[in-house]
Amino acid sequence: MQFHPTRRTVLALAGATALSLGTPLAAQADRLRLAFIPQENPEKLLGDIEAITGWLAEQIGVPVEGFVTIDHAAAVEALRNGDADISFMGALPFVLAEAEIGAVPLLSEVYRGAPSYTGRIFVRRDSGIRSLADLRGKDIAFADPISESGYLYPLAEFVKAGLIEGPGAAETFFGRVFFAGGYQQAMQAMAEGLVDAAGASQYADLLLTPVQQAEVTWIAESVPIPSHLVIARPGLDAGLQDRFVAAMLQLNAPENRDKLSYLYGPDGYVTADAAAYDGVREMARQSGLLR
Template identity: 30%
Template sequence: MMIRRLGPIYLSGLMFLAVGLLASWPGAAGAAEGVAPDGRLRLGIVSPRPTKMIRIMQPLAEYLAKHLATSGIRKGEAVATPSVGSMVSYLRTGKVDVYIDSPFPSVVVAELAGSKILLRRWKGGRPDYHTVFLARRDSGISSLEELRGKMIAFEDPGSTSAYFLPKAVLLRRGLTLAVKKDFNEAVAPGEVGYIFGGDETNILIWTIREKVHVTTVSNDDWENLQENMKKELKVVARTEPVPRHLVSVRGDLPPALQAEIRRVLVGMEHSEEGRRVLKHVQKTDRFDEFPQGAEAQLRPVRDLIKYVRKEVGAL
């Protein structure tokens, strides 16, 4: 046979050619630079309900992996951490590559872990939201300065729109806030007492029933509030708008892969598959770039975060 006649030199050449072909074959490509050796891209969220949030976010992780295959990504995995501190650790050690959260935690994590904020998330037709301060219509309260000696109800200690943002605004105005065990605890004349209601319904009912003087909700919640409750309340003040949610990437992720992640997420709204995944992720409309750049859009958050940084970092 021809191979036998040509001998070992010919066989060596064939082996060299075969190795070259295998190395160039798409399925044999190595993992993307900067991610796990197995080519896994990890999408991180902070949540006290990890099972639920992983179920919500896993389709997005898989979508990213599918559309980043040419960049060496082989699999997508949603990862939930119980705290902001643990997310900082995961980003620093490469256990999370992409991170999605509300603006206050995202900015604190970027400061501590060196993550880079890339995109914003739209929901309900808007890229941002703000806090609305509400009081009973007949309360006589018309400004935030009148809250001294009174009680305010926040929703929960992990909420941007219903805690961090309004609290930071009050502190910036020079008001002193003091947490209380319940709405029966006394509030000193020079302070603003506050308690947590756990959910939007509780804090609104407490305000209507005069258990507290003021409460805070997002503008979305206010606009969608039942009319029979809405007519009992009035808007005392509003905060400036802040981005609803932010997409960050690990700071040491290769720039080329960062650019590809940005491209894939921004392009999701343009395909049926992408829109289906977006809807699954808590009815997301789309992801997009910051029109004036991330720094300009995040300036209101950075200006306020100094008042609540310690609390955000302790989440």
């Protein structure tokens, strides 16, 4: 079954960005350009980018520039066009970028002590929704149409439950399907009652306020998903790439760990193992996203 995200309703909800918050620079060999995806509030992310790129520039020895893309697909296009050299990315967009443009995996996140995490379906505690079946005819917000934990894996739980046949049939079950532009935006839409449920990372509730966290719960969880990673465009200067990887691995040192909060808050980074993403490649093939 072929999945066509452009046929779905795409809305910016609860503060989601609809425009890139930075302008990629022309390709230059004497600088490094990083693309960031808006998993959380893009305005906060801009401040984080400014902090981490300054530190990376000191370590690598060349200027480092960062910008926020609209979504995962825009990050892939930035790598394809040479507007970005490196991107922080989820597992699903990585395997698509690998197949389409030969993207190279560099680093994988370690989060809460594990190299994997899950996707969940979140609802408000007072919604009366206790099972996936209770969401029939209800509205749901997902993070991004090519997000693994923010769409494909949570949606697969509805397939396993026999409620839908596949991604292309989602709108036959739900009232409306929205893509909010990031984890935080999808979770805010659910928490504020704009939609009945949200599909996002198992840790996405941490992006809500403490009061909101107490008001939401989850009703389904996916199988483990390999963690987010950092990837490079093909053809990036090998020496520059090696210096970037070395600098990023320095973030694991105790004296540098505070800087991880500027990079989506993982515990640290390890060298990426491409084979660890075979399950994601198979999920993408089953969903019609890969041949």
